[in-house]
Amino acid sequence: MNKNWFLSQEAFDALLDWLDSDREQAGIKYEEIRARLIIIFTGRGCVDAEDLADETINRVTQRLSTIKKEFTGDPTRYFFGVANFILMEYMRRKPPQPSPFPPTDSNQVEVEFRCLEQCIDSLSEENRYLLLKYYGAEGGSKIDQRKQLAEELGIAANALRIRAYRIRLGLQQCVEKCIKRAEE
């Protein structure tokens, strides 16, 4: 395998074509596969999970003309096979050590907190209520409070979990953008 191989635009286009004939859908699938590979490598204790996910995608892309001829089925299964192979290689090498948790800078925390306040203010009234009610509960009342909230919303408890998570995820992305702008 050529370790110095780089993903060219042409090779990348071929990969997207293989993932889906619709270019937009292919782009979404590519991002999803990459994010999931990162989760898998992280789950195996790989500190540099993102690099390994990219390495997996590069290997698949590099062999794409052969794969197209020989492999039929869901492309994600092929990625999974290559990821396992890369994982074995990784384990044979001396893995890098996790980076230490960066120290907390109180000024930075205040900037982040103000960003969070702004992002929460920008939520709709309903979503802000859901966020505060769902995540605000602690201790023994948490289960009851979430059950009550699910009833208020007329949705199942698990649907509430997912919905709360999606609001939280959007909020985190909003805060990250805000912090970036504040640093500029």
Place this chain on the structure above:
Amino acid sequence: MNPNFDKQEMRSYLLGNLEADRRAALEESILSDPGVYEELLVVEGELIDQYVVNNLSPSERQQFETNFLITAERQKNLRFGRLLRRYLDSQPVPVPPEKIPVAVRQIETPAPAKKFLPFFSAGPFGRSASIAVSAAVVASVAIIVFICWVSTRKPVQHTVREDSSHLMKVPLTPGSQRSEGGSTPRVQIPPKGFDVRLELQVTNTSFRNYKSELLRENNSLKTADELKAEPSGEQHVVPWTITGDVLSPGDYKVRLSGVVDSGQDEFIDNYSFRVVK
């Protein structure tokens, strides 16, 4: 291969202790099943929240720090979890909006937050006259409401009683009850030489004794065991006296556990408070 994974297996996976065959099956599902992938992310968020409020068992906590927090991305997620918890602890009980639609609506992405300065963005003026009139009406109502609120508002309650023996008494209600009844209690920074008696309200007095841990930003500052519950008016509290110099402005949490007759610890609740100048 069983494609069904429960929440506990996902937790084990994230903490790095799921059996190899189940791990491989789960990994394959992560790639092929969008539902499994999203559920794993939800469980990850829940794990972070439990770490932040110190609700993981000691072994889970160690696995979290050793096996979970290995990438910058996860460290970033933990940082956000702490930030969110700090915000939530500073908020009063949310009031339901007038109308909550029954159907699950599409989840919005928050609008990008504005830069800190200038504080005011361009207002609605300059658009249509009707918008300007509406804005003026809304502003007038807001001013009236604000004036009423200021005139009726009580000063910030510092939940502290001082006595003549250089002891500040701080009654604290459990987080599970506080979140239904008010915001995080505020405590003025103790004068030099003062001790602080934290009075942790409890309902279950059947434990042999109690253990407590004082935390700031998830760092343990002090622990105590062999604490006993005692009556306080119509309630019971577990008193814990600490030296005042431990406290500086910031958010604190006391984690209280009860020790049962077999010697096992049983988590009771968290007690949050904020020290202010």
